Amino acid sequence: MSAQVLQTTDLGRHAARWDALVTASPLPSPFLRSWWLGSLDPKREPRFVLVLDGERLLGGLALQCRRVLGVEVLTVLGGGRLCPDHLDLVADPAREDDVVAALRSWFQGSARVLDLDGLREDALALDAFEGAVVTTTDITRCEPLSSDPAEYHAARSTSFTRKGRKARRRLECAGVEFRRTPPGEVESAFDAFEELHAVRDDRLPLLRHRDEIRRFVLAGVTAGEVRVHEAIRDDQRVAILIGFVTGDRWMTYQLARSLDHEMRDVGTVLRLSAVDDACLTGLTELDLLRGDEPYKRSFTTVSRRLLRVRAAHGLGGRALLTAARCVEAARHSLGIVRQQWLARTRRSRG
Template sequence: MHADRGSTVVVRHDFDTETARWARISHHTPHPSPFLQPWWLRHVSRGTPTHLVVLAGDEPVGGIALTGRRVLGVELLRPAGHGVPCPDHVDLVAVPGHEEAVAEAFARWFARPGARVLDLAGAPERSLAAHALGVAATTMDVAPYEPLDGGFLASRSASFRRNVRRTETRLARAGVRQWTAAPATVEDALDAFEALHRDRPDRAPLLAQMPRLRPALVEAVACGEARVDVLEVGGRSAAVSVAFVVAGRVALYQLARSTDREHDGAGTALLVRVVEQAAAEGCHEVDLLRGEEAYKAGFASRQRVLTRVRAARGVRGRLLLAAWDGVRRLNALRRA
């Protein structure tokens, strides 16, 4: 625990002791992220959990959730689930009105003796961590989104609406059924999700993460912050959607779909159903999360910029970051 200038930074390597405090912070930020929720942090982290909670007196007003490991004597700090799980809007967070105090507390913590590197991939455009450490955030990706202020499908392009309706009609002839997993059935839904992905070699990296993702999703469904939907056609699973529902936003996270020709379009049809149901239940936005995959253009007309925030402390930390940059540039040249 480090105290200075009226604020206190509590550092925990056992997240469960700070769950209640962290939940209060993460739900009161301008853009609450599913990847900062306790169920994600508890199960998806690799390495040593390093959770900072900044207190003003006894009141939690901000913090950051990281995982750490040692690389050549340097502490490397990254967000929980970095890599294939692709978290976004991961950042130093603060309750509105406490941003500067939280930034100063984090900067003091990061500058303590020792060598360390911070690597936040998927930070928001105006990253509080970048501001705190006085570094520039570099653009790395976008996250498409769309406000849900009316009928979702009615607001889409004519060609998108036409394709969805044709697909729904065709699938209905074969017998279509959608069901949303309850806590008692979420394991069955996730079994169907994994089974569909096994038919696609390109999804092997995601399947390798399922031992960590599955318990996170089970807990998130139980607390009402995730939904897993299955679309069955002719009694067989044709598509499975995994979405998060946090602070009035439905975030479309993963979609598994059948490669059988008779199931063409089932994935899109399921996602439209999920979005329209979430809107009917009070969600005000659909977030397509990180990436510019072509299908997202049909669902969203707006984008948020996502950035990468990197900073180093100490000689060894700066050397590691410089070497990392060199490797990245070399790999880019090889791909060119």
């Protein structure tokens, strides 16, 4: 049976089938769910490349599109500061070869550059684009969970466990309560999330996307796939943790916390409280998502690679991708030279 490709700006009537195919994938990602994709800013110029057999959706790609010198430049939908990961094309498990072949043929139909960052390491997309350059750009940190939170805590280091227990006792004695936010209070919790982040300069780039984040948090809560956890003292929220539940996995996304000295370690304790809740509600994996920040090693022992796949078709597409890679290489070289100069400067002053 033949497959056809349809390009559209939204999933429309195919949304439910799309979500079912995401669920059927080896590692379901919240960043491929229709509620996430539908919450993003239309200015991202969404492009869904759908593979159909008649009216039946077989799979596809969720992209955003811009034009550079007449060439389509296609990246993952929602990419950038929102940092989606565990991505891939979507495909019916029984028709994966058809989906890959259809997308390969579509890609070769025009001058295009494809730049997909955040793909899981065994992504089907690796087979779909001839001549693609694949690099490892980041990792995710994860850990198996059981129904007993004590098993998770027993697998942590003695010093980390001791510090967490001590911090929890101190914070609870100071009147801090840790809980999962009831759905009806999520919007006010997000207001607190914004306020806690607003005092930190390093969080301002993320807050430029506050409207998108608010929409997908509320949509995800309605879908039963976003949980918000909070730490409260005297009716004031002092920490907010936003995370995803997709399949049987608990994925922590963003944490905002008070910077008051008295509230030190509140973020660590809130994360541990959320892990306890995940265990008790039957989730079987903790995933801290993109990034290898040192604190994540205390919570987890396993890592997965995240890949970036870049490919080009047509003379214009290949020229544009080559130019982009040359610019990146030049910036990298200049960065190294700058670091060496700063190091020599510090030594001469020391």
